Amino acid sequence: MALRINDTIPDLTVETDQGTLSLHDWIGDSWAILFSHPKDFTPVCTTEFGAVAQLTAEWEKRGTKVMGISVDGVEEHKKWKGDIEAVAGTPAGFPIIADNDLTVAKALDMLPADAYLPDGRTPAHSATVRSVFIIAPNKKVQLMMTYPMSVGRNFAEVLRALDGLQRTYEQPLAVPANWEVGQDVIVALSLDDAAAEAKYGALDKKLPYLRFAKSPN
Template identity: 65%
Template sequence: MVLRINDTIPDLTVTTDLGEINLREWVGDSWAIIFSHPKDFTPVCTTEFSAVMQLANEWEARNTKVLGVSVDGVEDHKKWKVDIEAVGGAKPEFAIVADDGLEMAKAFDMLPSEYVLPDGRSPADSATVRSVFIIGPDKQVKLMMTYPMTVGRNFSEILRSLDGLQMAAKGVATPADWQPGQDVIVPTSLTTKDAETKFGIVKTVLPYLRTVAAPR
């Protein structure tokens, strides 16, 4: 299975360090972010989990749940959270999936064509298991990002992307480098008259590029 944008996430029940969860039930009526890692106790991943933890208030303000995924087991996850807390300064409250059998990695298409199963695997053997999925309340994939082992993820950009997706759900699009509070783009499917009725004053930059104040 190749997971694409607008696909519904797999109906999986997974084991985490906080107990079993069904992914679709876990998303519920919220937005959700799933972020995966090749292995516990790795340096880049530790800084990333710390960054996620430090944004706890931001996720909550956006009605968004977060879920980590790593290929190690529950006990390793619990021990690793001690290190994450030491780096980030607060206890991580989010769950981490114990994907030691790679079931979730396969279901979300996070593995390369060749990989090592699972005994003796090093982080390099599962290097592409460093992905981000933003899921909507409809349980569909809205955005995907994949990073190499050597580049830490920019969680400010992930937060901005989440804001953009939540804004787009109101019937608009966002331009390059958009930040909350800035003008947004009117879909080409709307006439200017209809856009004015729906959003207010329309600024025409080009016949196909029109902007409005971001709807609340």
């Protein structure tokens, strides 16, 4: 069964370079991001892990935990982190799941159920294991992004999307195209004008169905 937005993330027990973890226990009451990779010691992935490490203060500011996934073993992950930290110039303190049996990749619908890793495999054999999942404190998937092998992920966009999700979480709000923190937000149609103004103040009505309000604190 395909994983969809608003599905509860499977409560898998995973092996990482920081020990055995339960995904639900690890998430706890935080937001969480899982980001996956098809193989250790690959060039684009090394830059991506480095970018995540450089954003440690930004994740902490947003109460968000990050965890990598790669379909290699714990010892490879530990060695790879040395390369990542050398390139990034900063520690990579987040755990990396050792998904060498593809349990996580299949549970999160990144690879088909019959996928396997052949002897002498290359990253192409697990190419679709290249995704980002943003998960809310209720353990439900809020956003999924999947990238091709040739394009590194833009973690500035992951941060922007996380900000938008946190701004609108369990609120009758949405954010428009290219929204950034501090800009106006869109009021959901579940509130009529009177209810929206009582809750959020004066509205900027572009269209009857497109109403902006100042972003609440």
